[in-house]
Amino acid sequence: MTEAIPAYALYGDGDPASVPSGVHAETIRARSSALGWRIGAHRHGALYQGIWIASGHAQASVEGVEADLPAGSFAFLPPLVVHAYAFAPETVGIVVSVPSSVLAMGLAAAPGARGALARPILLPAAGICRPDALAEAQFLFETILADHAGFALGRDATLNARALLIALWFAREAQEVAGAGEDQAPRRDLAVVGRFLSEVEAHFLEPRPIAVYARSVGVSVPHLGRLCRAATGRPPLGLVHDRRLIEAKRLLVYTGAPVGEIARRLGFDSPAYFSRFFRDRTGRSPLAFRQAANEAPTKAPNGAPRQDGSESRNEVGGG
Incomplete structure (x- = not known):
């Protein structure tokens, strides 16, 4: 299942x-x-x-x-x-x-x-x-x-x-290599979710309603919700928030921008709203997250070596 x-x-x-x-x-x-x-x-x-x-x-x-x-x-x-x-x-x-x-x-x-x-x-x-x-x-x-x-x-x-x-x-x-014809319905569903994720990647910094995303991929909001949950276990809005959180972590670790500036870049109305958003999803304030990252220079949130040349232990792979 x-x-x-x-x-x-x-x-x-x-x-x-x-x-x-x-x-x-x-x-x-x-x-x-x-x-x-x-x-x-x-x-x-x-x-x-x-x-x-x-x-x-x-x-x-x-x-x-x-x-x-x-x-x-x-x-x-x-x-x-x-x-x-x-x-x-x-x-x-x-x-x-x-x-x-x-x-x-x-x-x-x-x-x-x-x-x-x-x-x-x-x-x-x-x-x-x-x-x-x-x-x-x-x-x-x-x-x-x-x-x-x-x-x-x-x-x-x-x-x-x-x-x-x-x-x-x-x-x-x-x-x-010629592909055999199969039932394409599951793949069509995955293709819709894939298009949605591409739209999220292009527009996650904008205050774009899920209804606009749904129209852009040609489905209703409820149908998009069902497809996203079936494919990823996450609702559409959750996937948008996940992408914004990734960007927030990157900006906190790799730039010296103040929290207020990061909040503005990510489209939040206020630094306080951004801080609540971040704390609710990570259990830490933005400043506490930045401090912890700075105190552990071998850890990078994206799995790549940090700017000082040290290596990260966050690996991808093995499937």
């Missing part, structure tokens, strides 16, 4: 407001080895994920369909898709996690690719069609992992560009 499937921002983290603000890459071992090489069934609200099995083996379950992924296989999962992995011990590979906001601009210029990436793509090594595709994908996964581990000039821009290239690689391969 849908209600039994956890809707994580990051695997194992039930906080929907912890979606990373940037591209994240890690090895399969980094997360899966501590979990017995098994990643339970879950879904992500606003996160695309690509995975490469370099050596070893994985058994994937995607929307209840089992798939065998031997060495050399790839998988790409859009937001909201239920998935799980059982890796053979010591499997080697890379997981790349990309917030939908990062891909939105690039995919806007490639409408055909957006459609191809709206559904899961599973590519066993034997199913890769283009002659140079395997080497191309391996290079992209290896370099994005290396870029993520460093902090070179233009790191974020490079990660975003490589993430788009990986997504386009999957889209091209998907075009080469």
Whole structure:
């Protein structure tokens, strides 16, 4: 049943407001080895994920369909898709996690690719069609992992560009593999939620009523509510608030802006209203959250190294 499937921002983290603000890459071992090489069934609200099995083996379950992924296989999962992995011990590979906001601009210029990436793509090594595709994908996964581990000039821009290239690689391969016609109703529902999340990403700083969001994706407010709850476990307004909270955390940690200025940027009528909003969702005032973050320099709210070059322990990956 849908209600039994956890809707994580990051695997194992039930906080929907912890979606990373940037591209994240890690090895399969980094997360899966501590979990017995098994990643339970879950879904992500606003996160695309690509995975490469370099050596070893994985058994994937995607929307209840089992798939065998031997060495050399790839998988790409859009937001909201239920998935799980059982890796053979010591499997080697890379997981790349990309917030939908990062891909939105690039995919806007490639409408055909957006459609191809709206559904899961599973590519066993034997199913890769283009002659140079395997080497191309391996290079992209290896370099994005290396870029993520460093902090070179233009790191974020490079990660975003490589993430788009990986997504386009999957889209091209998907075009080469004819998809069987299935019942499209569940996918249409997920597509509506996906469009809503894209609208939220574009307009969360505006005082936009849910009715306007619903019109923009072509459904009624009650229907949008049912779809969002079924797919993410959250109501539409809750998803908007989650996105505003992510931005609030980023501004508190990465800028020195006063709380009043942050409240204004986020569209709150007053600093007091913003402080209540923040405390209700985090249990701390904005200033207490900022102080705690400053006292723990190895922790960054988006899973990326901080500006001083130290590393964060907030990981994404493993499905």
